[in-house]
Amino acid sequence: MIPAWHYNGQTATRYEVYAVAQEDGLHLDLGEGRTDFAPWGDLFWIDKRDGASVFGRKGIDGWRVGIPLPMPDLLTRRLPPQSRYGGLVDKFGIWPAVAGFTALSAAVVLVLWKAPDVVAPLVPMSWEQKMGDAMVGDLGGRSCDGAEGQKALDALVRRIDPKASELR
Numbered sequence: 001m002i003p004a005w006h007y008n009g010q011t012a013t014r015y016e017v018y019a020v021a022q023e024d025g026l027h028l029d030l031g032e033g034r035t036d037f038a039p040w041g042d043l044f045w046i047d048k049r050d051g052a053s054v055f056g057r058k059g060i061d062g063w064r065v066g067i068p069l070p071m072p073d074l075l076t077r078r079l080p081p082q083s084r085y086g087g088l089v090d091k092f093g094i095w096p097a098v099a100g101f102t103a104l105s106a107a108v109v110l111v112l113w114k115a116p117d118v119v120a121p122l123v124p125m126s127w128e129q130k131m132g133d134a135m136v137g138d139l140g141g142r143s144c145d146g147a148e149g150q151k152a153l154d155a156l157v158r159r160i161d162p163k164a165s166e167l168r
Contacts, residue, residue: 001029002067002075005052008036009062019067021074028065038065045080055079 001018006028008015017036018029025039038057046054052066067075084090089097157164 002072004028004068005066006030006036007062007064009057009060009064017065019065019075021072021078026065026075026079038063040078043080045082048082053079053082 001020004017004019006015006017007013015030017031020027020029025037026043028036028038030036042058043055044058046056046064048054048069049066052068053071054064054066057063057065067079071079081090085094085097088100092100
């Protein structure tokens with residue numbers, strides 16, 4: 001029997017209890033012949049408070065049990081582990097998680113940065129021309145889309161990049 005404290009989730013009364021670890025769960029001796037029970041699978045770690053690890057019970061709001069630290073090995077093995085950050089961070093530790101998430105973020109940025117270089121050559125010229133027409137819209141006849149305009153653009157391209165094939 002381990003001395004502990006307990007809130008039952010129904011009253012705001014703190015009970016001084018004794019916790020007993022058994023195969024099926026945590027049994028609490030409330031005194032005067034009263035008991036409470038929580039299956040191991042229903043318990044979850046909440047916090048460290050006043051020198052005790054505090055656990056809650058799934059399905060019962062306000063249900064708490066505080067077990068003084070250090071806890072006996074029997075309880076430590078059966079009670080849920082302390083959760084500070086949650087999920088993967090608690091599993092691997094804060095610095096490995098930071099490194100992993102940083103690497104993942106860098107990989108996503110790299111993929112997004114390089115995607116246009118990979119995708120652009122795959123876009124058919126007809127789609128590109130339709131997209132250009134849609135973006136430019138109707139300029140009311142004030143655009144250079146005649147033969148002389150194309151010759152001027154081709155000459156400009158040859159001056160800028162003599163090895164360029166077709167202006168895209």
